[in-house]
Amino acid sequence: MDARARRRLLRIPRRDPVAGLLLAGLLLAVLVMAAAPLLIGADPLAVDYGQAGSPPSAAHPLGTDSFGRDVLARVVHGGRASLSTAGLVVLITVTTGAVVGAVGGYLGGWADLVITRIIDVFLAFPRLVLAIAVAALVDGGLGGLVLALCAVSWPGHARVVRGYAMRLRDEGYVVAARCAGASHWRILWSHVLGTVLGPVVILAMVDVGEVIIGVAGLSFLGLGVRPPSPEWGGMLNEARAFMEDQPWTFLGPGAAICFVVLAVTYVGDAIRDGLDPRRPRLPERRRRAAAPPREEAPPSGAGHTVPVLARVRDLAVTAGGDRILSGASLEIRAGECVGLIGASGSGKSTLAHVLMGLQRPPLAVEAGAVELFGQDTGGWGREDWRRVRGRHVGLVTQDPLNALNPVLTVGAQLTEAVRAHHRASRARARAVALETLALVRLPGPLERAYPHQLSGGMRQRVAIAMALVNRPRLLICDEPTTALDVSTQARILEELAALRATLGIGMLFISHDLRLVTQVAERVAVLHEGRVVEYGEVGTVVGSPRHPCTRRLVAAVPGTGVAGSPRC
Numbered sequence: 263m264d265a266r267a268r269r270r271l272l273r274i275p276r277r278d279p280v281a282g283l284l285l286a287g288l289l290l291a292v293l294v295m296a297a298a299p300l301l302i303g304a305d306p307l308a309v310d311y312g313q314a315g316s317p318p319s320a321a322h323p324l325g326t327d328s329f330g331r332d333v334l335a336r337v338v339h340g341g342r343a344s345l346s347t348a349g350l351v352v353l354i355t356v357t358t359g360a361v362v363g364a365v366g367g368y369l370g371g372w373a374d375l376v377i378t379r380i381i382d383v384f385l386a387f388p389r390l391v392l393a394i395a396v397a398a399l400v401d402g403g404l405g406g407l408v409l410a411l412c413a414v415s416w417p418g419h420a421r422v423v424r425g426y427a428m429r430l431r432d433e434g435y436v437v438a439a440r441c442a443g444a445s446h447w448r449i450l451w452s453h454v455l456g457t458v459l460g461p462v463v464i465l466a467m468v469d470v471g472e473v474i475i476g477v478a479g480l481s482f483l484g485l486g487v488r489p490p491s492p493e494w495g496g497m498l499n500e501a502r503a504f505m506e507d508q509p510w511t512f513l514g515p516g517a518a519i520c521f522v523v524l525a526v527t528y529v530g531d532a533i534r535d536g537l538d539p540r541r542p543r544l545p546e547r548r549r550r551a552a553a554p555p556r557e558e559a560p561p562s563g564a565g566h567t568v569p570v571l572a573r574v575r576d577l578a579v580t581a582g583g584d585r586i587l588s589g590a591s592l593e594i595r596a597g598e599c600v601g602l603i604g605a606s607g608s609g610k611s612t613l614a615h616v617l618m619g620l621q622r623p624p625l626a627v628e629a630g631a632v633e634l635f636g637q638d639t640g641g642w643g644r645e646d647w648r649r650v651r652g653r654h655v656g657l658v659t660q661d662p663l664n665a666l667n668p669v670l671t672v673g674a675q676l677t678e679a680v681r682a683h684h685r686a687s688r689a690r691a692r693a694v695a696l697e698t699l700a701l702v703r704l705p706g707p708l709e710r711a712y713p714h715q716l717s718g719g720m721r722q723r724v725a726i727a728m729a730l731v732n733r734p735r736l737l738i739c740d741e742p743t744t745a746l747d748v749s750t751q752a753r754i755l756e757e758l759a760a761l762r763a764t765l766g767i768g769m770l771f772i773s774h775d776l777r778l779v780t781q782v783a784e785r786v787a788v789l790h791e792g793r794v795v796e797y798g799e800v801g802t803v804v805g806s807p808r809h810p811c812t813r814r815l816v817a818a819v820p821g822t823g824v825a826g827s828p829r830c
């Protein structure tokens with residue numbers, strides 16, 4: 263677990279005081295159970311018929327049962343059996359499920375087929391019925407109970423882990439590890455199991471509650487811990503006959519089961535939320551009170567009265583305490599192209615995401631403002647952003663394969679994009695889609711192609727068509743040509759410039775290559791460590807760069823003759 267995850271875990275009691283209290287209660291309960299022989303004087307097995315069925319008193323705070331045994335001592339000692347059995351079951355099931363699921367999902371083929379069939383067989387039976395059958399078959403007291411609960415619990419874990427492993431199998435870093443010659447077992451251990459560990463631990467926490475109920479349930483049915491040894495489920499079973507006359511005999515174990523199951527489940531949930539770096543630290547946007555705009559932004563086409571399409575003012579963005587953007591400002595006017603340039607990690611994509619309202623926790627806007635079409639986006643809600651994204655602002659990213667759905671044809675995706683914003687018939691939407699394909703110089707029949715059937719350049723054109731299909735007023739291009747070869751890059755740039763002229767749209771062109779920016783942009787903003795350090799006409803910025811970072815970027819363009827500092 264990395265330091266950030268540890269910090270997030272330690273912050274849980276502050277973020278969620280109820281979880282903190284329940285965790286403290288659980289730890290206290292475990293401590294009391296562990297030190298039971300020292301703390302509780304009464305013997306949980308000592309029978310005293312003279313005291314049988316006594317109500318709670320100073321000598322017996324939870325009363326005695328029908329054999330005169332101290333209920334408090336039995337609850338505390340019984341908790342040791344319940345919790346240790348549950349812990350053992352969870353440990354075995356999580357390990358088995360993770361290993362089996364990871365092997366099946368990662369290896370695929372016959373191994374996966376056999377594993378999934380076995381999982382299916384286990385999952386086909388109702389959990390409790392299967393557990394009862396196994397426990398009855400083994401008839402081995404505590405050992406049989408553990409075996410029965412493991413038998414019904416591991417398939418659920420295996421199925422979840424298998425799903426993760428199948429996805430991870432084709433992840434770039436796993437493929438890279440394969441290409442580097444790593445063995446299957448090494449990849450399984452460090453890449454697959456290492457990655458699924460987080461979700462598996464969370465699943466295990468949530469499972470603890472269910473297993474405690476399982477232990478209690480089987481013991482209640484006489485299939486677990488054997489009398490006279492105390493165990494919560496077994497105690498409930500014994501108390502059943504005396505429920506009306508001696509209610510205290512079932513209140514103790516009943517309350518213990520309820521508390522532990524509720525506390526473990528709640529704390530498990532809180533840990534899952536706490537470990538998820540995408541969860542917000544505060545309810546989103548609590549800081550901002552501005553009313554969201556209910557009016558749709560002005561439509562594209564004739565009649566634009568707002569010259570500035572986007573304005574970013576002193577934008578400060580953090581991610582879990584780290585500053586990503588600090589006081590970034592720029593504006594994009596209708597019809598112009600602004601280049602945003604900076605070294606890797608300077609915050610370019612983050613700025614683009616904030617402009618599209620796409621930032622997710624841990625990224626948080628701490629200060630400053632983003633205006634789109636003259637409106638402050640600070641108070642916009644999900645629906646406001648949905649109406650603007652794709653309709654008035656389009657985004658083109660550097661990886662079109664990620665932006666396109668692999669199982670839908672190009673035509674279907676373009677049509678869907680039109681219909682997301684317009685009440686257009688399928689035929690009308692298709693006509694717009696074809697028109698847009700022509701605009702990016704792709705032939706109409708391509709609408710029937712799937713993304714994987716296209717070349718990199720064609721895919722990027724489709725991604726541009728997707729961004730333009732609703733004729734937005736502002737296009738954000740986040741390194742749109744990075745993944746392309748030089749000649750395709752040049753063609754795409756020419757086409758973007760032509761489209762800008764034809765459609766009259768404003769454009770933010772993000773790149774780390776100043777040469778590209780000078781080809782398409784009129785003005786350029788240089789981003790360095792989250793700050794716009796230089797902003798102006800391309801000719802001025804390139805001709806007489808003032809900031810060392812700009813000088814470095816300019817120096818990297820052959821033929822400029824400007825000396826740059828060693829580091830940007």
Ligand SMILES: Nc1ncnc2c1ncn2[C@@H]1O[C@H](COP(=O)(O)OP(=O)(O)OP(=O)(O)O)[C@@H](O)[C@H]1O
Pocket residue numbers: 581586604605606607608609610611612613622623624625774
């Ligand atoms: N979701 C996130 N959580 C935490 N940190 C993030 C997140 N997104 C971005 N960052 C951090 O913000 C910084 C800027 O990232 P960003 O992707 O905006 O840079 P960039 O200039 O676009 O880089 P590149 O040119 O390499 O794409 C980086 O240090 C990155 O680690």
